[in-house]
Every structure is written in C-alpha cells, then in structure tokens.
Amino acid sequence: MYPHIDNLMDLLVKSQLNALSALFNTDILRPIAIQKLDILTHEFWYPGIPRDINKYIGKISSPSYLSKSLALLEQYQIHLDPTISYGITGGHIPIVEYLPNLSSNDYKSLRNKRIMYLNQLVSTDGNYLLTWNEVKRLNNNNFKGPKPKWFKLLENDFTLSNYRTLTHPLNDNYTIPARLQQIPDQSLGNHKKRNEWTYHWDARIQNCIIGKTYIQDTDTCSSITTMEHYLPFNNSSILNNVTPQSPRSLPLILIPCSGCHLNDHSLILQDARIKCSISIRTNRLSTFNIFNRLNQEHKRFKNLPLSKYYVSTKPLHQIRHSAHSIYLAQHNVNTVTTTIITPELPSLHDQNHVLQQLSSVIASALLCDDKIKLTLIDIASKFFSYTNFQFYSDGSVSDIGTINSKSGFGWVQTNPLLPQISFLGSTIFFPSSFKSESFAILTILLVLPPNATCEIFTDSQNCIDAFNQRLGSPIISP
Numbered sequence: 001m002y003p004h005i006d007n008l009m010d011l012l013v014k015s016q017l018n019a020l021s022a023l024f025n026t027d028i029l030r031p032i033a034i035q036k037l038d039i040l041t042h043e044f045w046y047p048g049i050p051r052d053i054n055k056y057i058g059k060i061s062s063p064s065y066l067s068k069s070l071a072l073l074e075q076y077q078i079h080l081d082p083t084i085s086y087g088i089t090g091g092h093i094p095i096v097e098y099l100p101n102l103s104s105n106d107y108k109s110l111r112n113k114r115i116m117y118l119n120q121l122v123s124t125d126g127n128y129l130l131t132w133n134e135v136k137r138l139n140n141n142n143f144k145g146p147k148p149k150w151f152k153l154l155e156n157d158f159t160l161s162n163y164r165t166l167t168h169p170l171n172d173n174y175t176i177p178a179r180l181q182q183i184p185d186q187s188l189g190n191h192k193k194r195n196e197w198t199y200h201w202d203a204r205i206q207n208c209i210i211g212k213t214y215i216q217d218t219d220t221c222s223s224i225t226t227m228e229h230y231l232p233f234n235n236s237s238i239l240n241n242v243t244p245q246s247p248r249s250l251p252l253i254l255i256p257c258s259g260c261h262l263n264d265h266s267l268i269l270q271d272a273r274i275k276c277s278i279s280i281r282t283n284r285l286s287t288f289n290i291f292n293r294l295n296q297e298h299k300r301f302k303n304l305p306l307s308k309y310y311v312s313t314k315p316l317h318q319i320r321h322s323a324h325s326i327y328l329a330q331h332n333v334n335t336v337t338t339t340i341i342t343p344e345l346p347s348l349h350d351q352n353h354v355l356q357q358l359s360s361v362i363a364s365a366l367l368c369d370d371k372i373k374l375t376l377i378d379i380a381s382k383f384f385s386y387t388n389f390q391f392y393s394d395g396s397v398s399d400i401g402t403i404n405s406k407s408g409f410g411w412v413q414t415n416p417l418l419p420q421i422s423f424l425g426s427t428i429f430f431p432s433s434f435k436s437e438s439f440a441i442l443t444i445l446l447v448l449p450p451n452a453t454c455e456i457f458t459d460s461q462n463c464i465d466a467f468n469q470r471l472g473s474p475i476i477s478p
C-alpha cells in the first residue's frame with residue numbers, strides 16, 4: 001500500500017499537531033512552550049498567536065519552528081489556542097494588526113523601539129494620534145534617528161484631521177450613553193446624509209459645536225461624520241427689532257461658519273461653498289431639528305441681512321447644556337441631577353438677570369470688605385438653582401465690654417441634596433449676641449434665590465420673637 005500524495009501531507013500535518021499539543025499540554029515541557037511563544041511574539045511583534053498567521057509570516061526572514069508549524073496548520077484551517085495564558089502588558093491593540101501592511105523593516109523598527117501596541121502612540125482616550133515628539137517623550141527620548149516610516153503611515157493614512165483624529169479610534173474604555181441617532185446597519189460603506197443637524201461638546205475650546213452633516217463614513221468598526229460648521233447668529237441689536245423682548249423666546253439662528261481655527265484643512269469636500277468643516281466620530285454627536293423654511297419661525301427672520309440661515313427648534317442654552325452633560329457622562333463625570341433643564345425653569349438670560357440683582361443687593365446691604373461680598377455672591381450663585389434650604393446658624397460674642405469685643409456668627413446649609421456651604425463672619429461695633437444671630441440670618445437671606453423656601457435653625461429666642469412680632473406689623477425698620 002502506497003499512501004496517496006494528499007494523505008502524505010495529512011500525515012505531516014497530524015504529526016506537527018501532535019508535536020505541538022505535546023509541547024503545550026505536557027507540564028514538564030511548559031517552560032519550553034512559553035519560550036517558543038516568546039520567540040513567536042518577538043517574530044510577529046504580536047502578543048501570542050495571531051489569528052491569521054499566514055498574513056504575517058512573509059515578513060519574517062527565518063521563521064522559527066513554531067511559526068512555521070502554526071502557518072502550516074493555519075492552511076488547514078487549524079488554529080491553536082494555547083492553554084497557557086500568555087500576554088504582553090502595555091496595551092490591547094497590536095500595531096501589526098492595526099497596520100497590516102508593514103514591511104519587515106517596519107517590524108525591525110517597532111521591535112527596536114519596543115512599541116507593540118497602538119495604545120503607546122495615542123492619547124489616553126484613544127482618539128488622537130500623539131506627535132512623534134510626544135511618543136519619544138513617553139519613551140524617555142530613547143529613540144534616535146528620523147520619524148519612522150510606519151509612524152508616517154499612521155499619520156498620513158490613519159488620521160483624519162489636523163487634530164490627528166484616528167480614523168479607527170481605539171475601543172472606548174467608557175460607555176457612551178444612548179446616542180440619539182443610531183447608525184443603521186444599511187448605512188455601512190460611504191454614506192451620505194445631508195440634512196442632519198448635530199451638536200457636541202468640544203473639550204478643547206470648552207464650547208458646544210453645531211454642524212450640519214455633510215457626509216457620514218461608516219464601516220463595521222466606526223463611523224465618522226464630516227460636518228459643515230455652523231455658528232449661532234447673535235447680533236442682538238438686529239434680533240431685538242424682530243423679536244419681542246422676552247428672552248425666553250430668543251431663537252437660535254444658525255449661520256454657516258466662514259472659517260475658523262476648527263476648520264480641518266485636510267478634508268477635501270466636493271462642495272466649495274463649505275468654508276469650515278469638522279470631522280468627528282458619529283457616536284459623539286447628538287441631533288436636533290431646525291424649522292422648515294416655510295415655517296413662520298423661519299420666515300420671521302427673512303428680513304435679516306443673512307444670505308443663509310436656519311432656525312433651531314431648541315434654544316442655544318438647552319443645546320449647550322445637553323452637549324456638556326453628555327460629554328460629562330461620556331467621561332464618567334457625575335453631574336448634579338437636579339439641574340436638568342425643563343421648560344419651567346427660567347432661561348439663562350433670566351437667571352443672569354436675577355443673579356445680577358442678587359449681587360447688587362448683597363453689594364449694597366453690607367458694609368464690609370469686598371472679598372466678603374464676593375464670597376457671598378459666589379455662594380448665592382451656587383445656591384441659585386435650588387429651592388429647599390435648611391440652615392443651622394449660631395452667633396457668639398467675645399470680650400464683651402472691652403475695646404476688642406467682637407461678635408462672630410456662622411451658618412451651614414444642611415439639606416443633603418444641596419451644596420453644603422457654610423459661612424463664617426464677624427461684626428464689630430455694638431457687639432451683642434442678638435446682633436450676631438441676626439447677622440447670621442441676614443447673610444442667609446442675602447444668598448437665597450428668589451422664591452426659595454428655607455428653614456433656619458437658631459438658638460436665639462430674641463430673633464424668633466422679633467421675627468414673630470414683625471410678621472404682624474407692616475412697618476419695615478432696621
């Protein structure tokens with residue numbers, strides 16, 4: 001009996017398989033197996049056994065026994081998962097997997113520089129490629145010579161903008177809250193979606209960015225949206241002529257940005273009319289709507305000297321607030337949940353106005369150092385969005401009857417749902433415990449927002465009596 005040539009190959013594969021399984025599954029041979037894995041890792045510059053070993057084997061000048069056997073087995077669709085848990089710390093996305101077309105010289109350069117993972121080259125959030133100088137700094141400036149070819153490849157082919165945004169950002173290590181706009185499956189591949197309005201928070205400029213989607217590129221791993229930048233039109237003198245003087249109805253008029261520092265010059269758009277374009281991951285974006293051109297809300301601004309404008313259905317402060325909250329949630333920053341904007345709350349403009357009034361009352365009510373006034377104004381602004389307060393106050397007098405006599409007072413806000421701010425003060429001239437207790441109450445009342453309720457716990461019977469007396473009398477006196 002002579003074996004057929006195909007069977008001969010089968011036998012060869014079987015014997016390789018047996019040798020390998022003996023190597024990996026025999027306790028006494030385990031150190032050798034690990035050593036072989038180390039060599040494999042060094043050869044492929046990949047932690048462990050790569051999925052598609054034949055893709056990489058061509059780049060190795062003299063492959064080791066293990067890589068040759070694994071490559072052979074791979075041709076027969078046999079993949080080995082070692083029972084040994086093996087890995088290299090320092091990242092989770094191997095560069096050779098991210099850049100599949102590296103040359104053997106690139107491999108050499110990566111090995112020499114000990115750079116195995118993309119995580120060693122990108123910002124901590126996984127979205128931006130670091131500059132070569134930053135990479136060098138991270139590695140204690142141990143690299144000599146010019147910027148390597150593989151790094152230039154990353155820069156040229158794998159980043160999108162002058163902000164070095166990666167086209168395939170690394171997997172997030174945080175969860176993204178439910179995005180308002182889901183990416184439908186059928187949108188895989190180059191996809192256009194012209195009439196989507198989006199906003200997102202830009203941490204670099206600490207502001208909300210609004211844009212109209214120009215193009216959305218989606219593949220299985222990620223989706224990038226390129227948008228035309230829009231700015232709020234805020235020429236209040238013109239707006240005042242067309243709108244009633246109610247700040248609550250102040251509409252958000254959007255006009256195309258004529259080009260700002262956010263413009264990504266590397267993007268080449270088909271539409272020359274777009275002067276400022278930005279690209280960003282689609283799942284960073286939230287959507288909002290604009291009024292139809294035929295809607296009265298749009299038409300009422302047609303006399304403005306604007307060649308092109310859109311009117312948002314949501315006011316700017318609401319969009320800004322939403323953008324910021326989503327950003328904080330994406331970065332696992334806890335926000336105070338009581339500040340959710342509801343239509344009942346006064347608009348930003350109203351708030352500013354009332355805060356200004358509060359500050360002017362504080363500024364005129366007390367004779368004291370400006371610093372103390374500023375502290376109280378600061379407290380007032382922190383308390384501003386709350387309504388149910390609870391205070392404990394106390395007052396004391398020292399050295400009564402002498403020239404150094406001072407009375408001190410203090411209070412603390414104790415409702416656990418609100419900022420727990422405390423304040424300490426002292427008064428000179430005519431010290432008395434009644435006066436210091438009253439000052440505590442006065443300063444509490446000064447920092448409270450209008451229409452707030454508060455409970456004040458004081459041990460001053462004098463104050464309570466005076467308060468109850470005054471309740472009945474219409475006269476206001478100091």
Ligand SMILES: [Zn+2]
Nearest residue numbers: 229257260276
């Ligand atoms: Zn712009």
